[in-house]
Amino acid sequence: xxxxxxxxxxxxxxxxxxxxxxxxxxxxxxxxxxxxxxxxxxxxxxxxxxxxxxxxxxxxxxxxxxxxxxxxxxxxxxxxxxxxxxxxxxxxxxxxxxxxxxxxxxxxxxxxxxxxxxxxxxxxxxxxxxxxxxxxxxxxxxxxxxxxxxxxxxxxxxxxxxxxxxxxxxxxxxxxxxxxxxxxxxxxxxxxxxxxxxxxxxxxxxxxxxxxxxxxxxxxxxxxxxxxxxxxxxxxxxxxxxxxxxxxxxxxxxxxxxxxxxxxxxxxxxxxxxxxxxxxxxxxxxxxxxxxxxxxxxxxxxxxxxxxxxxxxxxxxxxxxxxxxxxxxxxxxxxxxxxxxxxxxxxxxxxxxxxxxxxxxxxxxxxxxxxxxxxxxxxxxxxxxxxxxxxxx
Numbered sequence: 001x002x003x004x005x006x007x008x009x010x011x012x013x014x015x016x017x018x019x020x021x022x023x024x025x026x027x028x029x030x031x032x033x034x035x036x037x038x039x040x041x042x043x044x045x046x047x048x049x050x051x052x053x054x055x056x057x058x059x060x061x062x063x064x065x066x067x068x069x070x071x072x073x074x075x076x077x078x079x080x081x082x083x084x085x086x087x088x089x090x091x092x093x094x095x096x097x098x099x100x101x102x103x104x105x106x107x108x109x110x111x112x113x114x115x116x117x118x119x120x121x122x123x124x125x126x127x128x129x130x131x132x133x134x135x136x137x138x139x140x141x142x143x144x145x146x147x148x149x150x151x152x153x154x155x156x157x158x159x160x161x162x163x164x165x166x167x168x169x170x171x172x173x174x175x176x177x178x179x180x181x182x183x184x185x186x187x188x189x190x191x192x193x194x195x196x197x198x199x200x201x202x203x204x205x206x207x208x209x210x211x212x213x214x215x216x217x218x219x220x221x222x223x224x225x226x227x228x229x230x231x232x233x234x235x236x237x238x239x240x241x242x243x244x245x246x247x248x249x250x251x252x253x254x255x256x257x258x259x260x261x262x263x264x265x266x267x268x269x270x271x272x273x274x275x276x277x278x279x280x281x282x283x284x285x286x287x288x289x290x291x292x293x294x295x296x297x298x299x300x301x302x303x304x305x306x307x308x309x310x311x312x313x314x315x316x317x318x319x320x321x322x323x324x325x326x327x328x329x330x331x332x333x334x335x336x337x338x339x340x341x342x343x344x345x346x347x348x349x350x351x352x353x354x355x356x357x358x359x360x361x362x363x364x365x366x367x368x369x370x371x372x373x374x375x376x377x378x379x380x381x382x383x384x385x386x387x388x389x390x391x392x393x
Contacts, residue, residue: 061113066148068109069135073145077106078127081116082136086124141194149183154341161341170349173292174246176342181223181249188288189226191385196227197234200316200388203380207283207312211235215282218243218306220273220299221289225253225266232257232266242268243276273299279306287316288386290368291360292343294350300372304393313374313391315365319384322361331384335359362387 072078080095081087087095089104096103107125110116115135117126133140154161156177164171202208211217214237219228222242232240244250253268260266269277273286273293284303290296303313318335321327327336339358347355356364366377369391376392 063151065109065113065115066151068106068113069115069145070148070152072106072110072135077103078132078136078145081125081127082132083129084127086119086122086126088124092125139190139193141190143190144187146183146186149179150187150338153177153180153183154338157341161345164341164345164348168348170294170347170352171341171345172349173342173346174248180342181246181252185224185226185249185252188223192227192230192287195383195386196230199381200314201231203388204312204314204390207314210282211238214238216278216280216308217241217283217285218276218278218281219285219287220276220303221245221286221292222253222268223249223287223289225249225256225268227285227287228253228266228268229256229260229262232262233260236265238265240266241276241278242266243271243273244268245270245272274302276302276306280308280311281306282308282311283314284311285314285316288318290315290365291317291339291356291358292346294347294355295353296356296368297354297371300369300374300391304373307393309393311392313369314380315369315387315389315391317360317365317387317389318358319382319387320359320361322363327359327361332359362389365389 075096075098077092077096077098080092084095089107090100092098092107093100093103107116107118111118111125115131117128117131118124119126127136134142134144137143153176156179157171160171160175163169201211207215211231212235215235217228217231217238217240219225219231219240219242222228222244223246225242228240228242232238242250242253244253247270250268250270257266257268271277273289274295284307286299290299293299300313307313319331320335335358343358344355347357354368356368362379365387366389369377374391374393376390378390379387380390381388
């Protein structure tokens with residue numbers, strides 16, 4: 001049964017965000033009759049229009065800024081500045097081995113976006129410790145530059161997305177631009193590194209004890225295997241199997257596992273969520289993948305067949321409330337956008353029996369597992385980005 005757990009939106013006041021140009025008397029400041037709605041006459045509220053245009057320009061600016069973040073990451077510009085204190089543009093360029101004039105213009109963009117501090121008296125630029133934690137520290141749980149590879153891939157695949165809207169057809173995960181896989185893997189690796197072993201697994205009933213003693217674990221939709229490897233590093237007495245339909249990701253996962261020296265304690269196999277090998281799993285994990293599947297109920301039903309009688313399913317899904325009006329935040333916007341071109345597209349390519357999308361919410365996810373035969377389902381914990389849910393037979 002589903003427990004009644006009250007959730008909070010990650011940003012309850014997003015719809016109230018305003019710009020400096022907004023006044024309290026917006027209802028009194030309207031323009032003359034304008035041509036709106038494709039030629040139909042109407043009135044425009046000048047203050048509301050100004051607020052919305054400002055927001056749209058801000059979003060456009062962020063898109064441009066994302067290109068600068070990616071360039072800065074690839075060229076090592078942020079790392080060149082991290083911990084170095086104030087630097088001239090020439091010093092930043094020399095440290096990174098880049099042309100000064102380009103670096104100077106790039107630094108101007110960073111200052112304009114508050115990604116780098118500028119000291120006018122000395123004409124120097126400084127990356128603060130907080131900025132460096134987000135932009136230069138690749139092991140930080142909030143390291144953001146790699147995430148920009150995902151919208152880059154979405155732009156590259158825009159024609160495919162347009163075609164899906166017109167035809168209703170899907171796009172398999174493996175048919176996207178290659179930056180998608182690297183961006184997703186790198187972004188989630190850091191998030192999982194900061195929370196999986198320290199917070200999420202301990203929130204599950206009795207799971208830590210089983211893993212410490214020696215458990216059998218299946219990681220479904222494992223991608224590059226970062227989640228599998230993190231668990232294997234923390235629990236040397238347990239055995240782990242990662243499964244994914246994307247052959248390229250499985251090859252990368254095997255490379256990562258070999259580099260970690262796990263031997264046969266960790267294995268990766270190309271398989272779907274309804275035909276992977278093995279039974280008697282003490283823990284079956286779905287990390288940010290169930291909503292991508294064309295038939296999530298079938299995946300949950302197969303988990304019910306392969307899990308040990310007292311086993312646990314850990315379902316990690318994008319944070320979402322159950323109603324659209326409660327999912328109004330920057331995080332929700334990001335997830336809805338990715339879901340439109342990536343998650344829903346893949347689910348539809350697999351037949352689309354149930355297309356959950358990346359903002360499914362706890363109630364719909366609980367219904368999937370109830371239909372699959374699970375009798376216990378609860379929210380173990382949450383973050384601003386994820387719901388961590390537990391299911392048992």
